[in-house]
Amino acid sequence: METISFISCVSDEGLYKQCLAHIHQLIVPQETRIETIPIRGAKSMTEGYNQGKKKSNGRFKVYLHQDAFIINPTFLFDLLYLFETNPRLGLFGVIGSIKLPSHGMWWNTPITNKVGKIIEARETFSQTSCTEATYMYEKAEAVDGLLLATQYDIDWLERFNGWHFYDVSQCLLFQQHGYDVGVAHQVCPWVIHYCKKSTMANYYEALPDFQAWREEQNC
Secondary structure, eight states, rough: OOEEEEEEEEEEEHHHHHHHHHTTOEEEOEEEEEEEEEEESSSSOOOOOOOHHHHHHEEEEEOOTTTEOOOTHHHHHHHHHHHHHHHTEEESSSSEEESTTTTTTTTTSGGGGGEEEEEEEESEEEEEBBOOSSEEEEEOEEOTTTTEEEESSOOOOSSSSSSSSSHHHHHHHHHTTEEEEEEEEOSSSOOEEOOTTTTOOTHHOHHHHHHHHHHTOOO
16 A cells, blocks of 8 residues: 655644645545645744654655645646656656756746746736646756655755745755656646745845855755
8 A cells, every 4th residue: 555645834724724625635546545744833844844754654745835735636646657657756846947046046037947837826816837847747956845746755954944945955955866856747737826825034044055055065
């Protein structure tokens, strides 16, 4: 029996309830089970995700924002197909950048460098579409942390002890370990990001440390 673990840092029970409702409507393949692991009271995203990783029983893990709602009913089939067909693919998401800019902000780059698609709910619902990922995934240096699926375990860097740069640093770590990072091919968006409460608080304060780490790692 294969287990797929959904791990989320939870600070808003209403949003997480909606997140769970979408997880539980997914079609579950035979010989597969899902588990949901909420981490409450985490000091940072990296600390919370490391806690969730230790509690997980699954080889496959989906690190998911509490405000990310999966609307692709066959997501679990797609995940298994992607990973079982591509053993080199260590991590995938739904939107990101082919090359990570030197400043570290993956979204602040020309549209031709961005790949994937999502539906965002801010003032209204809108679809954000970038370059289409090739079949089955487009290799990317950075993937947005709203959904990060993995088939191998690498510790999250608790050096990043807030709520930023956990995602791009993890993408770079997977590549350092020789794995591909990718954005999945989606005919239609797989995820709604209900990001009405998203914030850039402390982002720019954390940026110099990420840039310093990236220089240390030469990546």
